[in-house]
Amino acid sequence: MSDADWISFEEARGRVLAAVSPLGTERVALPDALGRALGRRVSALVAHPPWDNSAMDGFAVRSDDVQGASPERPVVLPISDDIPAGAFPRGPLEPGSAARVMTGAPVPADATGVVRVEHTDGGPGRSVRIFDDADAARHIRLLGEDVEAGDTLVDRGEEVGPAALALLATAGLREVEVGRRPRVAVLANGDELADLDEFEEVLASRRILNSNSYALAAQLAASGAEPVSLGIARDDPADLRRCLERAGDCDGIVSAAGVSVGEHDYVKQVLDELGFDRSFWRLRMRPGSATVFGTLGGRPFWGVPGNPASALVTFETLVRPAVRKMAGFARPCRRPIACVAARDVRGPRDVVSFLRVLVETTRSGDLVARPSGPQGSGNLVSMLADGLLELPLGTDVVRAGERALVIPLREWASPPG
Known part of the structure; x- marks a missing residue:
């Protein structure tokens, strides 16, 4: 030695x-998988969404029936169906009519869009007055537009965060295999x-x-x-x-x-x-x-x-x-992020140096790094840092305004002010 x-x-x-x-790997209850590495690839058993559904509370329409609608010349359509979340249409959308539909509910066949309720009078009776045709071909989420049956939901080695946990739940998994x-x-x-x-x-x-x-x-x-x-x-x-x-x-x-x-x-x-x-x-x-x-x-x-x-x-x-x-993570190293040095930072040329830095996001979206304090090896307070700025071997200075790679230690600070 x-x-x-x-x-x-x-x-x-x-x-x-x-x-x-x-x-x-080991098997754990789905909620306990948070933060763990997924032990095997999980595929979708069903499409998501499982049917064409509304992205808005409003009225499903055919575009031809609402063309030219405006506050001065509203289009009045009879309400042919009422589809709350959890219900299904009685059939295709009848020409010259509208179907009341809630967010997430299936839209009837032949509908081209959902006019949000704000662009109507709310349909207080058996008909609805439509004041804008901008939604005539919008706000319908198509069957499988997020995931088709058989698609990979979360791959092996990926960290199970909140979104991955939700996707695993859509596969009906009570337990998951994790590293x-x-x-x-x-x-x-x-x-x-x-x-x-x-x-x-x-x-x-x-x-x-x-x-x-x-x-x-x-x-x-x-x-x-x-x-x-x-x-x-x-x-x-x-x-x-x-x-x-x-x-x-x-x-x-x-x-x-x-x-x-x-x-x-x-x-x-x-x-x-x-x-x-x-x-x-x-x-x-x-x-x-x-x-x-x-x-x-x-x-x-x-x-x-x-x-x-x-x-x-x-x-x-x-x-x-x-x-x-x-622990089974497919990407074990943190991905360095390019930042701009707030001032000159220096280190010896014959080693790679890691300087503790704070990172601020400017109003223009730039990431600016500055030392978090004295850089001595015994200075623990400076480890209250956002990242480690890498000064590569053979480089003794990064000038103010020059770009440098920073290994993140936590989320970046918010824009000043």
């Missing part, structure tokens, strides 16, 4: 993704760390709070994994070994700190003793260069730096994509 590899970020991420595979959530252990390292029940040590300036465990566990949960806390391993190889052994039934391990070259950084030593198969240690990335990755007992192991910002950025760029792949 003594010799650094110094591979590129792209190669490191490629090795990480190549080392993991989807963990298989199994990876169980990933989280370990913090260091004698200097105190947990929440030892906060008096922090107040007395004798220790620092173990924030990494909480942040990494939250990142795992948000990525679709089940975090498993291993607590804090003290700077003692035997204690570290005991902590790692508690991860026996987990699918992976994320360990914070202890992976650098300090005299008391024992993680690499203990990993070697346990048969760790190293893929890389150190890469050309900032923050997060002192990252180690490999497999321990056939499971992925990430050793991320202990500085809070470094730990969180390393997770987002090198851990999250793999966790998403393990």
Whole structure:
């Protein structure tokens, strides 16, 4: 473990993704599938909509019968049918008549459009006065215009969001097959760390709070994994070994700190003793260069730096994509979005840099990125960011007004004002 590899970020991420595979699937109740990766493709059993239906409350008409209607010269038509939602027409639309129809209700055959009720007098009696012919060929949703029977509703590996959940419901599914959530252990390292029940040590300036465990566990949960806390391993190889052994039934391990070259950084030593198969240690990335990755007992192991910002950025760029792949998501990496730099941003040319930024949407629709605060690896407040602006290898500056790619961490801010 003594010799650094110094591979590129792209190669490191490629090795990480190549080392993991989807963990298989399980069946869950439809509401519990929200946020999970769909385990198999689901096709439509019936067309949607299942019949030609009205997109408006109004009156189904034939276009020839309402041509030229205006407030000055309204067209008066007898009402030949009344079709509330849940009912069906008595038959085709009779020439020279209108059928009252509610949103979602089937429209009678031979109707060409639905005149919205606002363009009529509401049809208070047995006839309706129509004041506008603009809807004569509009507001009918055709059978199967959304989905035909046999069409793919949601594909394997897609995230089940609210819309996907609704589509799965249209297939009549009470249960769905989804990717199994990876169980990933989280370990913090260091004698200097105190947990929440030892906060008096922090107040007395004798220790620092173990924030990494909480942040990494939250990142795992948000990525679709089940975090498993291993607590804090003290700077003692035997204690570290005991902590790692508690991860026996987990699918992976994320360990914070202890992976650098300090005299008391024992993680690499203990990993070697346990048969760790190293893929890389150190890469050309900032923050997060002192990252180690490999497999321990056939499971992925990430050793991320202990500085809070470094730990969180390393997770987002090198851990999250793999966790998403393990959970069955077809697109494990977040798609970068082009933004305009609000001011010059700089970084060393010999690494890829990820700068924490806030993103604002201007009134003209442009996305403008600016640093969210000091970019030191220990500056946790700056992680309250909208995204990570990538400064590629070989680039030391993005000038104000130039475009740069930003990996989103959350939704963009609204336009100012």
